[in-house]
Amino acid sequence: MALRIENVTKRFGKKIAVDQLSMLVEPGEMFGMLGANGAGKTTTFRMMIGLFEPNDGEVTWDGQAPQSLSARTIGYLPEERGLYPKLKVMEQMIYLGRLRGLSKKEVMAEVNMWLERFNIPHYRKAKVENLSKGNQQKVQFIAAVLHRPDLLILDEPFSGLDPINVDLLKTAVKELRDGGTTIVFSSHDMEHVESLCENLCIMDEGTPVVHGKLKDIKRTYEKRKLHVRADFPIDFLEHIDGVLDMTVGAQETTIDIRDEGVAEAIFASLQDQGGYVRHFSVEEPTLHDIFVEKVGRSYV
Amino acid sequence: MYKMLIVLAHTYWTKVKSKTFMFTTLMMAFFMVLFLNLDNIIEFFDGDASEQVYDVLILDESGDLYEPLAAEIEGGDAQIMTNEASQADEEDAEAAVMEGPYDAYLQVAGEDEDIEGHFYAPTVNETFLPSQLESGLQNVRETRVADDLDIDEEDLAALDESVAFQQSALDDTARSEAELNQARLFVNILLFIIYFSVLFLGNMIASEVATEKSSRVMELLISSASPVQQMFGKIFGVGLIGLTQYSLIFLIALVSFAQFVDVEAEADEMLGEQQDMFALGEPVFSLELFLYAFLFFILGYLLYATLAAMLGSIVTRIEDVGQAVGPMNMLVILAFMISIFSMGNPASPIVTITSYIPFFTPMIMFLRVGMGEATVWEVLLAVGVMVVTIVLLTLIAARVYRGGVLLYNHARTWKSLKQALLLARKNG
Numbered sequence: 001m002a003l004r005i006e007n008v009t010k011r012f013g014k015k016i017a018v019d020q021l022s023m024l025v026e027p028g029e030m031f032g033m034l035g036a037n038g039a040g041k042t043t044t045f046r047m048m049i050g051l052f053e054p055n056d057g058e059v060t061w062d063g064q065a066p067q068s069l070s071a072r073t074i075g076y077l078p079e080e081r082g083l084y085p086k087l088k089v090m091e092q093m094i095y096l097g098r099l100r101g102l103s104k105k106e107v108m109a110e111v112n113m114w115l116e117r118f119n120i121p122h123y124r125k126a127k128v129e130n131l132s133k134g135n136q137q138k139v140q141f142i143a144a145v146l147h148r149p150d151l152l153i154l155d156e157p158f159s160g161l162d163p164i165n166v167d168l169l170k171t172a173v174k175e176l177r178d179g180g181t182t183i184v185f186s187s188h189d190m191e192h193v194e195s196l197c198e199n200l201c202i203m204d205e206g207t208p209v210v211h212g213k214l215k216d217i218k219r220t221y222e223k224r225k226l227h228v229r230a231d232f233p234i235d236f237l238e239h240i241d242g243v244l245d246m247t248v249g250a251q252e253t254t255i256d257i258r259d260e261g262v263a264e265a266i267f268a269s270l271q272d273q274g275g276y277v278r279h280f281s282v283e284e285p286t287l288h289d290i291f292v293e294k295v296g297r298s299y300v
Numbered sequence: 301m302y303k304m305l306i307v308l309a310h311t312y313w314t315k316v317k318s319k320t321f322m323f324t325t326l327m328m329a330f331f332m333v334l335f336l337n338l339d340n341i342i343e344f345f346d347g348d349a350s351e352q353v354y355d356v357l358i359l360d361e362s363g364d365l366y367e368p369l370a371a372e373i374e375g376g377d378a379q380i381m382t383n384e385a386s387q388a389d390e391e392d393a394e395a396a397v398m399e400g401p402y403d404a405y406l407q408v409a410g411e412d413e414d415i416e417g418h419f420y421a422p423t424v425n426e427t428f429l430p431s432q433l434e435s436g437l438q439n440v441r442e443t444r445v446a447d448d449l450d451i452d453e454e455d456l457a458a459l460d461e462s463v464a465f466q467q468s469a470l471d472d473t474a475r476s477e478a479e480l481n482q483a484r485l486f487v488n489i490l491l492f493i494i495y496f497s498v499l500f501l502g503n504m505i506a507s508e509v510a511t512e513k514s515s516r517v518m519e520l521l522i523s524s525a526s527p528v529q530q531m532f533g534k535i536f537g538v539g540l541i542g543l544t545q546y547s548l549i550f551l552i553a554l555v556s557f558a559q560f561v562d563v564e565a566e567a568d569e570m571l572g573e574q575q576d577m578f579a580l581g582e583p584v585f586s587l588e589l590f591l592y593a594f595l596f597f598i599l600g601y602l603l604y605a606t607l608a609a610m611l612g613s614i615v616t617r618i619e620d621v622g623q624a625v626g627p628m629n630m631l632v633i634l635a636f637m638i639s640i641f642s643m644g645n646p647a648s649p650i651v652t653i654t655s656y657i658p659f660f661t662p663m664i665m666f667l668r669v670g671m672g673e674a675t676v677w678e679v680l681l682a683v684g685v686m687v688v689t690i691v692l693l694t695l696i697a698a699r700v701y702r703g704g705v706l707l708y709n710h711a712r713t714w715k716s717l718k719q720a721l722l723l724a725r726k727n728g
Contacts, residue, residue, distance in 0.1 A: 049523040071524040080515040087314065095310045099303055099524040143520060 001027040001062045002047065003151060003182060006147045008057035010043055010206075017043040018054075019206040025184055025199070027150075030177045032197035033186040034287065040206040041186040042079055045153050048184065049076050053228060061151055070276065071100045075149030077140055079186075085129035087116075089139055094126065107146060113140040118168060134165045141169060145176065154178060154185035158192055170196065189205040190287040202291055209294040221285045222259040223293065227252055229279035240265055252279065307533025308540070311508065315541050329552035336553060354378045354429055357393050357405035359609065360384060365408045365415065365440065372436040377605045380432060390688040398613050406433050412448055414442045469672070483589060483670035484643065490593045491663055493546070494600045494613070498632040501542045502608040508534055509612030509701070527696075527702040535605040542601075557655050592669050592679075598661030599686050604628065606690060610697035635660040639667050646671035656682050658689035 003025040004141070010018040017039040025031040026227045033041045046052045047059050047072070048092050050066030061069060084092055088113060095106030118138045126137060147153060154173070158166045173196065188191050193200055194214065202210040208218055228234060229252050237255060238246050244264030247254045257263060263282050270277050315321055335339070356373075359367040370382040384395045385405065393405040395418065405419035418436045419430045446456050467477055509531075512518050521530060611624040638660065642651045646668055655665040655674070665682045668674040676681075 046519075051519065053520055066523075074523060076520060076523055077520040078516060080516050082518070082520045084515050084517055086513070091314070095306070096524070098306050099521065101524075146550060 001150065001182070002125040003184065004060045005048075005056070008044075008047065008054040008059060010040075010047060011055050013110055016206050018047070021057075021203075021206070021208055022205075023201055023208065023211060024261060025182060027182050028177065028180050029199060030173070030185070030197050031182065032181045032193035032200035034188075034190065034193055034200060034291070035186070035202065036188075038205075039203040039292070041203060042113060042155055043187070044064045044203075045076070045155050045184070046152075048153055054232040072102075072147045073150050075147065076145040077144040077152075077154045077157055079159075079170070081136055081140060083128045083140060083143065084135065086127060088125050088127055088256035089131075090124045092139075095275045096143050097146050102147055110146045112147075114146070117172070118142075121191060128233060132165045134161050136162055138169070141172070151183060152181050152183045154183065156186055156188065158189065166192075185195055190291070191262045194287055200287075202287070202294065210290060217290060218285055221290050221293070223285060223289070224257050224260055224263060226257055226263055226287075227281045228255065228266075228270070228277065229253070229281065230270065230275060232273060232275040234270070237266055237269065240269065243251070304533040304536075306528040307369065307525060307530050308537040311534050311537030313539070315504075316544060321541070321545070325485075325548050328545070329549045329551050330547055332553040336556070336598045346574045351379075353381070354403045355381045355383070355401055356429070356433065357383050357396055357402045358461065359390065359393050359405055359407040360460075361407065361409035362411060362415075366387045368440045368443065369408065372439050373508045376432060376436065378520075392686060394454050394657060404429060406437075406438065412444045415439070415444065434571075454629045461474065473523070478673065483672070486589050486593055487639070487643065487667050487670040489689055490597060490666055491636060494662055495632060497542055497597075497601055497638045498604045499629060500605050501538050502628060502632075503621065503625055504541070505534060505608040506615075506625045507618055509609050510615050510618050510621050513613060514617055522702075530700045531609050531694075531701055535602070535609060539601055540606065573654030588704065589670060592666060595683070596662040596666045599690065602690050603658060603662070603686060603693065604632065606693045606697045610700045612694070613701040632658045635663045639663045642667065646673045656685060661686050
């Protein structure tokens with residue numbers, strides 16, 4: 001029951017949206033897709049749900065093409081709102097749920113449970129267009145999970161939500177994963193990915209630039225950022241072997257170093273100066289740093 | 301199949317429960333009732349011309365015309381009072397009409413075959429009174445001329461009698477007079493139903509699809525039901541909505557008709573020109589024609605509905621629906637025009653040719669069938685062409701639907717159509 005993407009290429013006319021993408025999502029894991037707008041995330045998702053067929057390569061879940069899976073297998077939360085604005089929440093859910101193969105009763109039980117969880121049971125009979133963006137997103141999420149899919153695909157689930165709602169959704173997503181659902185999601189926000197995923201893939205212009213376990217990716221990335229505040233000039237640090245770049249700010253000097261060993265050397269030479277060092281810290285690499293390093297430009 | 305039924309039921313119920321549906325149905329029913337009772341209403345305000353009492357002044361210049369003319373006019377069915385005016389006093393007569401109690405004055409002059417009349421009234425846009433006076437004068441003239449020629453009344457009556465004349469068609473497929481009248485009624489009804497269905501329901505389908513697209517529910521739906529299931533769910537759902545609306549309107553009209561009007565007496569009038577059918581005494585109901593009408597209605601609906609679904613899926617905003625379905629509306633209006641103008645001449649080449657063009661077939665081929673101008677194989681051929689077109693259109697529409705729903709740009713219609721097809725092909 002793994003999601004397997006093998007050498008998948010998708011072209012629209014001359015434009016290549018996804019180029020030779022391969023990845024494997026193990027059952028029960030949470031997989032993050034990162035990338036700027038137009039990187040190919042949504043196209044990849046649409047191939048996963050069978051909306052597009054790849055020009056080359058194969059997308060399979062449990063060995064089967066998405067088109068031949070039952071409607072209950074996959075849950076999908078599209079990037080933009082995909083609900084009938086004029087319909088009431090419950091009506092809408094019943095329609096979508098029945099198309100997925102559920103009975104009206106099953107849908108109502110499930111949806112009531114979720115509405116309670118998201119603290120919006122009173123919106124059962126509200127029209128979707130009258131809901132706030134955050135609440136619409138909650139309803140959209142319910143539409144994606146009400147049939148308890150094995151594979152849940154969330155395209156930018158947290159965009160445009162306030163921190164409280166982000167936490168609410170994150171908790172729900174984690175619980176689903178703990179319950180055995182395989183989840184693939186995308187985000188602009190590196191932090192969300194860092195806090196949720198074991199495995200991830202960063203895409204740029206249709207190709208994966210970074211791919212693998214978050215821990216491994218961070219481990220293999222040796223560069224660090226060093227923040228130093230001292231009461232004396234520290235320009236001489238520039239000449240230490242392993243210092244790649246130095247930015248002197250009003251308060252603080254930021255030093256890019258080749259690896260953590262260089263930090264030790266810098267620490268020692270600062271001690272030799274005998275002056276007072278108020279702040280010395282080594283920053284863990286962020287996904288953003290890794291992205292910049294791999295792609296050669298800033299992410300957002 | 302089951303999913304198509306869910307889409308169908310959903311489309312149907314959400315529309316039928318909506319206030320818009322209630323409102324339009326009631327409006328249409330209201331106009332229907334109004335239309336059926338139109339002559340009662342006019343009469344209520346105005347009164348029937350033939351039941352009014354008229355006062356007419358007659359200015360007799362010959363001196364001996366007044367007596368017989370007055371006798372003719374007052375002896376007729378209409379309630380017309382005549383008064384003789386003093387000779388050659390036109391001004392007085394005019395004043396009596398304009399300011400006095402008279403409705404009009406008639407100036408008569410001449411002897412025997414030279415008798416002539418001139419009708420004066422404040423306005424001459426009403427036809428009832430002058431025609432009554434004219435026929436009265438005509439009778440007087442006839443009597444005078446007959447007297448001169450020594451023809452007695454019996455001979456005169458014999459002269460006037462019209463000849464017995466009947467029509468029979470020799471061609472086997474041709475219709476009898478009664479059948480033709482019924483066919484004309486059927487053709488008229490079907491023309492209107494197809495015309496309104498395409499205009500209303502076609503637009504409804506197109507905007508349904510466009511709504512689905514602009515709300516982006518498509519992306520959710522498409523992973524649980526195929527585009528073809530969705531499209532036909534919508535098409536049949538909207539078709540049922542149309543049928544519901546027609547039946548409701550028909551029912552409301554029938555109830556009000558039965559309640560307010562003496563049914564039998566009014567039936568002829570209501571049908572206006574179609575009354576001949578009843579007047580012939582043996583109203584024929586042709587099951588065959590009815591079935592043809594049903595067949596062509598279904599085919600026509602399917603054809604235009606698929607076209608509408610296709611057009612709806614290439615626009616992004618609901619505001620653009622009108623523009624996209626414009627050409628389709630033109631097609632149905634054109635078909636309507638051709639049929640209306642060819643009703644009296646169903647054998648003309650333009651009718652024959654256009655009856656094979658699928659978009660025109662449901663109306664024009666039915667006109668030919670109704671008028672007995674089409675042989676069975678011709679009908680089968682046209683139906684075959686239509687079915688093939690519907691299948692082709694369905695295939696194309698399903699592709700455009702699939703590709704089109706993923707197309708969110710604001711390009712012009714034809715460009716969108718091309719892109720949608722391209723997207724669908726790349727996909728397939």
